[in-house]
């Protein structure tokens with residue numbers, strides 16, 4: 567798949583300076599690895615996004631929406647797709663007009679390109695609780711809905727009231743929480759749909775912004791204790807899903823004696839065995855080789871094949 571001169575001209579006419587060709591994905595993922603995407607597009611509003619995706623369908627050019635690339639591993643030869651990022655103009659956060667008869671309930675609406683820390687800050691400053699499960703998770707609202715991101719405190723699906731999607735045929739729909747099939751780190755049945763935004767149900771339960779901030783700092787401090795430090799290198803969070811039964815992936819990798827092992831510039835974090843770290847000069851192939859070493863070793867020792875939580879994409 568290639569972009570020809572006509573496609574290129576159409577993309578430049580549509581997006582001006584908001585389109586870059588042969589954009590290295592290492593700059594757009596938290597792992598800081600990965601070859602180039604065919605193009606990197608930042609539509610400035612919903613109308614531009616709709617025109618872009620409709621045109622890409624007509625021209626049979628494949629695309630992928632990317633948030634902050636906090637859960638993506640792009641292979642070294644890159645991604646033969648147009649990468650679309652919504653953080654440019656589709657990132658507003660505001661009170662929602664949705665109502666409820668529950669006392670103290672408040673709804674907040676966030677567009678898909680809004681960053682999770684900004685959403686948590688918005689809620690906390692207004693004395694609203696209910697997003698504690700998202701504290702410390704990097705990425706955008708769109709990525710979090712797609713991944714059903716979460717922590718031991720809960721997951722996105724627990725706080726969500728509805729989400730709005732742009733479907734491949736250009737229609738928009740807003741299913742309620744009850745109509746969405748959230749699973750462990752996934753949302754079923756919405757493959758190919760673009761998350762445009764979500765409404766979150768929060769509570770005003772009398773806690774002041776300062777009290778909420780103190781609670782937030784406790785949660786973040788606990789995360790910092792158990793996770794690799796930013797200075798250790800780059801990662802995409804937990805690499806493997808926890809198996810449905812039995813010990814968590816990190817415990818299995820640790821018990822298999824793999825903490826600290828390296829392949830090239832990739833290392834199993836000595837602080838948390840379910841984090842693969844790019845210590846600075848890793849290629850995607852180093853991370854993939856380490857992933858396979860971990861899967862094979864854990865499988866030999868415990869008879870469990872670990873599945874990646876990180877999405878592996880590209881050539």
Ligand SMILES: Cc1cc2nc3c(=O)[nH]c(=O)nc-3n(C[C@H](O)[C@H](O)[C@H](O)COP(=O)(O)OP(=O)(O)OC[C@H]3O[C@@H](n4cnc5c(N)ncnc54)[C@H](O)[C@@H]3O)c2cc1C
Nearest residue numbers: 633634635636637705706708709710712715716761802803
């Ligand atoms: C240090 C660190 C810690 C982390 N800790 C956690 C944690 O505690 N819990 C947790 O769940 N995750 C964690 N993660 C993983 C990551 O933060 C989450 O998966 C997050 O939700 C990814 O968001 P993103 O916007 O970066 O999505 P991306 O990584 O860019 O994309 C993830 C997937 O979502 C799709 N996508 C993105 N936006 C949209 C959209 N608008 N519409 C449709 N599809 C879309 C992408 O195509 C891709 O398939 C961590 C990552 C890091 C780097």
